[in-house]
Amino acid sequence: MDALGLKDVMFMVLAVAAVVTSLMMVTRKNPVHSALWMIATFFTMAVIYLLLNAQFIAVAQVMVYAGAIMMLILFVIMLVHMETGGEGSVGAARRSKATRIAGALVTAILLAELLFGALFYQMTGRSGDYTVATVNSVGGVKTVGALLYGQYLFPFEIASILLLVGIVGAVVLSKRK
């Protein structure tokens, strides 16, 4: 191996893939194509999570995002038929020059701010106890589970109530009157 390790090379490839797929997602006209590119983005992000030693989150990413949420979005795209609901040719003329300039300005400012933050940050947090060796000796999922049902039990219960509210809200909203 050369100076770059296997992990670095994988990360670079995945990062480029994530940026390209997300750009494709934003620029596609057809929402179904957007959704499929989004699924590709989620898979690349899941592999990046694996490289960062977060196995539980990587699996949850594939199951929750790429599985459940994107399936829901695809369903709604199919329900909302795009012949009348898409971005038609009528609206294209409405995107004026001012909108494009504002978009470019927002891109430049936001990207500059975020890159500034990413390049000149200072890590002030204290290192925790969960080194890779410690976590691997117990198991990543077991560690996350112990935290969720121990230290973070109350937020976990709140999250379950939030999910219940979401179920009821979705049923009430989409019910035909």
Place this chain on the structure above:
Amino acid sequence: MFLEIPTTFCYLLSGILFTIGAVGAILRRNVIVVFMCIELMLNAVNLVFIAAANALSSMDGSVFVFFIMTVAAVEAAVGLAIFVMVFRQRNTVDAYEIDLMRG
């Protein structure tokens, strides 16, 4: 060989993805695509959580990302229900055409 990935690279990737999501959310007019852009922004934030937790050898990042995923799932369910309801009333999901709140 199996060195850790520099945290700065993760932050840079996250910044780029967040910007793509934000600009898409501003410029696109199909509300479902706008919604997907918001999910992309949430994912970029998740990446920062995981990268920072990895750098500080902490497990809290995974827990917080778990909660963010829960909220994103609820948001997806309720938001898409709202889109279906709006489409039933207005027969469109173009953000320019949806002006139900106009007095």
